[in-house]
Amino acid sequence: MRERILGRIHRALEHRPKTLLPEPLPAVSLPPAETLTLFTERLSGNGGEVVRLENLEAAAEWLGHFAQTFAGVAVGQTVPPVLHPKLPVLPPEEAPLGVSWALGAVAETGTVVLSSQEGRRNQLLPPAHLVFVPEARIYPTLFEALNALKPSLPSAIGLHSGPSKSADIGQIMVKGVHGPGRLVVAVISGK
Numbered sequence: 001m002r003e004r005i006l007g008r009i010h011r012a013l014e015h016r017p018k019t020l021l022p023e024p025l026p027a028v029s030l031p032p033a034e035t036l037t038l039f040t041e042r043l044s045g046n047g048g049e050v051v052r053l054e055n056l057e058a059a060a061e062w063l064g065h066f067a068q069t070f071a072g073v074a075v076g077q078t079v080p081p082v083l084h085p086k087l088p089v090l091p092p093e094e095a096p097l098g099v100s101w102a103l104g105a106v107a108e109t110g111t112v113v114l115s116s117q118e119g120r121r122n123q124l125l126p127p128a129h130l131v132f133v134p135e136a137r138i139y140p141t142l143f144e145a146l147n148a149l150k151p152s153l154p155s156a157i158g159l160h161s162g163p164s165k166s167a168d169i170g171q172i173m174v175k176g177v178h179g180p181g182r183l184v185v186a187v188i189s190g191k
Contacts, residue, residue, distance in 0.1 A: 030140045035107045036187065039138050042110025046162030048183040052135075055190040056082060059132060062186070066130070067097065074126055076100040076118035083132055092119070098126035098180065102133035103149050105185070106142045109161050112185055113145060116156035123158055129180035131160070135189045 040050045053059040060082045067085035074095035075084050092098060100123055102112040112131045114123055123129060139145035164179030
């Protein structure tokens, strides 16, 4: 019975043209300055905020000022200790601020690539999300980012392209429905 059904399917499909797979996407080569500019434009266009910082020390200093307006923080597991705000550490569901370290970023879409090892709850539950990303890890396209990050990719990644927003109900845009209503990406230049 099984062979008869499969045989009929095979005969019905014999005369159909074979579908070819699409060619791989070409790599888009952009100079680093243009890549950062495009990333900033796209993320800002998506409703996110971008801050450029000279180095890790400048990032720690900026963080001290930025974090003053928050009562507590949830910090991702891969965030360097120097970038842990001097705030009470709270569970993500109670923290007004989540801080993460990105694996990389994508200029064409204004997207930060976050590891599942960071803790998905830290990325999604606090109303404000601060993500640090090294400028050297901002790639022109998602294809290039995934290829470059391939050796160190975890089993799951999160792609965040701005604050959470939805217009499902009544076609009225509401921020912070399925995640943070504010996304701030701090780009760290230098080593």
